[in-house]
Amino acid sequence: MNITDYILKEIKAFQLKDSVKKTQSIFENYPITHFPVVEEGKLLGSFSEDDIQTIENKNDALLLHSHLLNSFFADEKATVLELLKIFADNDTTIIPILNKDKNYIGYYDLRDVLDAFSTSPFMIEQSETLIVEKLELDYSMSEVAQIVEANGAKLLGLYISEKENNLVQITLKIVSNEINEIIQTFRRYDYKIISMHENDIYLEDLKNRSEYLQKYLEM
Numbered sequence: 001m002n003i004t005d006y007i008l009k010e011i012k013a014f015q016l017k018d019s020v021k022k023t024q025s026i027f028e029n030y031p032i033t034h035f036p037v038v039e040e041g042k043l044l045g046s047f048s049e050d051d052i053q054t055i056e057n058k059n060d061a062l063l064l065h066s067h068l069l070n071s072f073f074a075d076e077k078a079t080v081l082e083l084l085k086i087f088a089d090n091d092t093t094i095i096p097i098l099n100k101d102k103n104y105i106g107y108y109d110l111r112d113v114l115d116a117f118s119t120s121p122f123m124i125e126q127s128e129t130l131i132v133e134k135l136e137l138d139y140s141m142s143e144v145a146q147i148v149e150a151n152g153a154k155l156l157g158l159y160i161s162e163k164e165n166n167l168v169q170i171t172l173k174i175v176s177n178e179i180n181e182i183i184q185t186f187r188r189y190d191y192k193i194i195s196m197h198e199n200d201i202y203l204e205d206l207k208n209r210s211e212y213l214q215k216y217l218e219m
Helices: 020-029 062-068 080-090 110-118 141-150 179-188 201-218
Strands: 034-039 042-048 094-098 104-109 128-135 154-164 167-175
Touching (some): 020 034, 042 094, 080 094, 080 110, 141 167
Antiparallel strands (some): 094 104, 128 167
């Protein structure tokens, strides 16, 4: 997957000489939250729909409201994960893209980037999702990978999905027919298993003991 194939030029970037009315019309006709302003190929920033729609004088040039510009963009070599972070950090559906010479070359639409991510092997390959937790100081990415691979499994990818009170939760995508062995190995290395798995022998044993205790108490 080449994410640069998703760079769009469908809508022409705004210029400071454009009127507020023209800009409002673009926002009304396209489902976007922001759009860039470019002068002589250089990105000046992006106006948000929320800000533009509050301007009463529709005949004003954008130049008069340049203080409302938001500054965010991505390099053309940015990865999908980097793009998703920029989308989230700026609460936007559009990211302006700059080339190596810092010239504006187009924009990414959030829907396209999400489509690209959802069709990546990380998302579509048949696998188990395992979430483990450990103290941040004790967590080691190399150890996590070693545990998975030592059990004959294939690690498609992992990321830190939660971080709170000195604990980190790591979400893993694993290809394995013996997920229970991996789970038990993580426990031996003092990782807490957060996700639920039907074939978890440890949990099954706890369930059986609980049922036995309940029957004992009812006698």
